[in-house]
Amino acid sequence: MGIRGKVSSGFVIIGLILFISGVIAVFEFSRMSRSMSGLISNNIQSMNTSRYLLRSCDKVNMFVLEGLGNENPDRSFMDSLKCSDMEAYLSSVRKNFTTITENNLSDSIIVFYKEYADAVMSMDTVCTKTYSERREWYYSAIHPVYKKLRTSINELNDVSINELKNNSSSLEAGFYRSIMPGVIAICAGIVLVLLFNYFINYYLISPIILISKGIKSYIQMRRTYNVTFDNEDELTDLNRQVKEIIDENKKLRKTVTTKEQ
Numbered sequence: 001m002g003i004r005g006k007v008s009s010g011f012v013i014i015g016l017i018l019f020i021s022g023v024i025a026v027f028e029f030s031r032m033s034r035s036m037s038g039l040i041s042n043n044i045q046s047m048n049t050s051r052y053l054l055r056s057c058d059k060v061n062m063f064v065l066e067g068l069g070n071e072n073p074d075r076s077f078m079d080s081l082k083c084s085d086m087e088a089y090l091s092s093v094r095k096n097f098t099t100i101t102e103n104n105l106s107d108s109i110i111v112f113y114k115e116y117a118d119a120v121m122s123m124d125t126v127c128t129k130t131y132s133e134r135r136e137w138y139y140s141a142i143h144p145v146y147k148k149l150r151t152s153i154n155e156l157n158d159v160s161i162n163e164l165k166n167n168s169s170s171l172e173a174g175f176y177r178s179i180m181p182g183v184i185a186i187c188a189g190i191v192l193v194l195l196f197n198y199f200i201n202y203y204l205i206s207p208i209i210l211i212s213k214g215i216k217s218y219i220q221m222r223r224t225y226n227v228t229f230d231n232e233d234e235l236t237d238l239n240r241q242v243k244e245i246i247d248e249n250k251k252l253r254k255t256v257t258t259k260e261q
Contacts, residue, residue, distance in 0.1 A: 010196040014189060021185030042098050043164035050157035053109065057153060060120065061146050067123055068134045098163055105156040112149040119145055207235045211242060218246050 097103050119141045126137045207229050214227035225246040227239055 010192075010199065014192045014196065017188050017192065018185050021188070040164060040167050043160050043167060046097055046102060046160035047157060047164070050153055050160060053153045054150070054157070057113075057146070057150055060116075061142075064120055064123060064138070064142055067127060068131075068138060098167075099159065101159050102156060102163075105152055105159065108152045109149065109156065112145060112152055116142070116145045116149050203231055203233070204235070207231055207239065211235075211239055215242065215246070 097106065122141075126134050129137070210227045210229060214225045217223040218225050225243050227243070229236070229239070
């Protein structure tokens, strides 16, 4: 292979390795970014759902506590406590849940909410009773279900938070995994550059230096030109031609010297 081919091949190999590594790094990072971003977005929406449910639960319970002191509770508010509405809401946000545990907890929330709503519906009849009876009714019929409902919502929030932490850790690990091809490409590029530098010195620069020293040695000290190297390229042809020129020059000088004598 000629000098031009060797140099061109070296640059092509280095460029090809860097290009392939760059494509792999971009592909891996894009794939990881799309998948993990979607999961994290769903986790955040699940947390927002939990906060919404918790606010709604506390709002209803506050209404119940206020209604215990009122013999004529607001029926319009009680009529809004429909399990179908809560079930429809949880069904609409189920797509945001990323684990089986979250889906199971959403089922538990629907069950407890239905039980809670059914218990609250009897509040208008309880409000006609004495305060101690209303208080006893609340702690026996409402508060236990309210605690179970609130616990399930908090558990859903905790699961979403843990999933967000896990996915964030996976995102960080995926980020380092995605840049590994780039790191490998840089390391491979450095190694290839060093090897390329070695081959350039061995096959190009060193022969040129040897030829130059051989010519200088002949010109200054009339030493025989005996430069040799193992290249099979244009420099080998150049070295052979230089040797032929020097040999012809030696013969010519010898002929001239003989004639002068």
